[in-house]
Amino acid sequence: MARDMDEFWVFGYGSLMWNPGFAYEERLTARAFGFRRSLCVWSHVHRGTPEKPGLVLGLDRGGSCRGVAFRVSGEDREDVLDYLRRRELVTNVYKERMLPVSLGDGRQAKAVGYIVDRRHVQYAGALGMEDAAEIVRKSTGQSGPNDAYVFNTLEHLKQMGIRDLWLEGVGSSVASRLQAAV
Template structure:
């Protein structure tokens, strides 16, 4: 067994299972959590460079969802968007009796190209604990990342083409644009500095295309909500 495999196996045995969410987990949290803490990680860049064949697209027409790219690797790429020093999201503590069940839930939810990594998480300065125990200054968190080596990783994309692709994509969990719009809204609710320029730029481009009548390829969100798919299907995450 490798050291990484052993770390995965042992994580949570000391009631220290913390999960970092940077995509749909921000607004659609895992089950059984007893603490949710907004904050950020460093050393990564969030990008809509992961194909989604199981939630916001199909194998025939994959959608686009967020993943994290190691900053050192991102620096070697040509990207139309700059990068911030921090990736904001939310960390969830899972009590020890529920770790196995939550791990099984997450492994199913993140099956489409994501793998387990670990990274330090810094809680927001305004975070408070629901218990008498103080929140640590840094927390070692488990995070699901679509690494560049996974078959769903797409790499740098033209922002306008990416926005148009998001607008036309949909899958069992709903419309791809809904994922993007909800992510921007959820990030804004985390704090004054929690925005993401890449996400906001894609939202702006999508809104402009919609206003010009160019987003008709996807069904309206209202119509999609009527069949209840977003509430009934699992999100891909990160």
């Protein structure tokens, strides 16, 4: 089988970028079109509670998203898919899709990615920057404060040379509000 027929790519836009949890043969920056990174998923466990939900990232409709694509060997495809489904589809707030992506070296590929299900109860919708910042600032879950999740994401995006102006705005607003409270 020709190499391009056996290629399997995974697109990451959040924690999957720096913590994939699976073996891969190649890692490149990539862009998915038609979707954007967004704090649009209510977190009732890891970054919030049912009474005071936090926000985590989802890949939502509109725009484009810079992230990372991982090329996985064909022989590892099923194991990686099983792992990703256990990781990403726990509450079914995400849908598994094959996304067209532009790789950092100019190639085009199809990559498995996880987009938010807008009909799911955990879908928060398109929140304004200030509203999102207020939720993030006040929420904490089993994995810690919601603001730590946002700051960690922004730090990793910066290290990878990826700018997300909206998320940076949320982070700046959270940081300003935290400093004002001191």
